[in-house]
Amino acid sequence: IMGKLGLKGTKFIRKSRRYNSYKGTIGRVAKNLIHRRFYTSIPHQKVTTDTSEFKYYEHDKNKKLVIKKLYLDPFLDMFNGEILSYRISEHPNAKAIMDAQKEAMDRTDDCPYRRTFHSDQGWAYQMKAYKKQLTKQNIFQSMSRKGNCFDNSPMENFFGLLKQEMYYGVIYASFKQLKQAIEDWIHYYNHHRIKTKLGCSPIQYREQMTA
Incomplete structure (x- = not known):
């Protein structure tokens, strides 16, 4: 559509180096149980996660501009793309990831089938504590192959949309400002942003399918 109308996006700028949470084998690496079979017709059955890094800029005591970083740890339902x-x-x-993990497990506890939580081989997902919580809930753990972002493309696609629509081309001047912008966008994404393959927002789709 943009091509037909002669429009160009203004928020596509050169990207910085992608954050990599892989620190080698520090714990147990799980098998790739998903094998890029991302589709599921069952809500809360397949969940994926990852960590993404964002930058913002602040002035220090000497009024020198310094780069600061923010980290987002979301858990996404492959059924409808909902966060x-x-x-x-x-x-x-670890605490941020474990807290988000617990909330995701609580949210998906209504699934009538055994759940699978997928991730890359990042250090946090290899922790004994992370695995222990999944085992207690009888949840399968799955991991992407090392260095293969396509094994977790639903999460990568989400990060891409988020950064294209509220991050690239925008300068954030504080942690609070960037955090609020991310929270506002995730709420918009879940409740209002129409996904083409669903025909509506992720939450609207889930409510229609489970009504």
């Missing part, structure tokens, strides 16, 4: 839970923090940390 079930997320945490935002100033540093990569």
